[in-house]
Amino acid sequence: MQKRVRTAVFPVAGLGTRFLPATKALPKEMLTVVDRPLIQYAVDEAREAGIENFVFVTGRNKDIIEDHFDRQFELETTLEARGKTDTLERLRQDLPAAGRTSFTRQQEPLGLGHAVWCARExxxxxxxxxxxxxxVFKAEPGVLKQMMRAYETMGGNIIAVEEVPHSEVSSYGVIARGDGDDTGFAITKMVEKPKPADAPSNLIISGRYILQPKVFDLLEDQPRGAGGEVQITDAMQTLLRSQPFTGVKYQGRSFDCGAKIGFLTANVVFALDRDDIRDGFLAELKKLNINISD
Structure with missing residues (x-):
């Protein structure tokens, strides 16, 4: 029987240059979709999937992320004194259990693969x-929980994928699809940021993985790949020679909040899904003569 997946790794050391000047002092992971930081959505998804331990790979000027996942007694005391018990309870529910969060540093921006390797210990x-x-995903159940279902059946390594236009594949890691249905099919090949003519499909890796620990051994000596960085896709391609990889074409919608259009779209979609602000927000959008149906 395969080992249970208890730990999640969150690479949060990036500089967030596409959101400057907002990210000059504020980590991009703390930018909010409505009123929740990006990193909170990822942690919520992991908790829903049964994750118990949360490992954050940080960099300089990221201390605010650690503070976010800690209790703030002055704030809690103030909320309690003002009778805002519902808000106080929500804040407490957002926190992982005591002793379940860990933080380590990636001293140099050497790529996603290197960030993952930094979490090995x-x-x-x-x-x-x-x-x-x-x-950020809008999916029920969450994407990682969908992947956990495949892991319970298939074991090995699991990757969430989605379709994009062929013209866009050069921005992503791309997989070749083998046998199986959307809930779990064999992955036969992976390539990082291929030219559209060289891409094995239009199925891209969507930022959610379940990986076996052998990947740490490969990342130890992994040469730099696309962009001069240590690429996790290159290590997974090597691992594919000895271990199975399963793709899950998840049910839901993704938002690339590392890009401005994706981030703004996510704010609109998640705001319209909120009962407490939907009507007022929709009314304001209609004042802008934006054609949005009820």
Missing amino acids: LVGYEPFALLLPDM
Whole structure:
């Protein structure tokens, strides 16, 4: 029987240059979709999937992320004194259990693969989930939970994928699809940021992974790949020679919140899904003569 996935890794060391000047002092992972930071959405998704331990790979000027996942007694005391018990309870529910969060540093921006390797000692030699906080999903159940279902059946390594136009594949890791249905099919090949003519499909890796610990051994000596960085896709391609990889074409919608259009779209979609602000927000949008149906 395969080992249970108990730990999730969150790479949060990026500089967020596409959102400057907003991210000059504020980590991009703390940018909010409505009123929740991007990193909170990723942690919520992991908790829903049964994750118990949360490992954050940080960099300089990221201390605010650690503070976010800690209790703030002055704030709690103030909320309690003002009778805002519902807000106080929501804040407490957002926090992982005591002793379940760990933080380590990626001193140099050497790529996603290097960030994952930096988490090796905290993860230990067991399977783990990897969630990229830039990717926010609207899915029920959450994407990682859908992947966990495949893992319980297939074991091995699991990757969430989605379709994009062929013209866009050069921005992503791309997989070749083998046998199986959308809930779990064999992956036969992976390539990082191929030219459209060279891409094995239009199925891209969507920022959610379940990986076996052998990947740490490969990342130890992984040469730099696309963009001069250590690419996790290159290590997974090597791992594919000895271990199975399963793709899950998840049910739901993704928002690339590392890009302005994706981030703004996510704010609109999630705001319209909120009972407490939907009507007022929709009314304001209609004042702008934007054609949005009820």
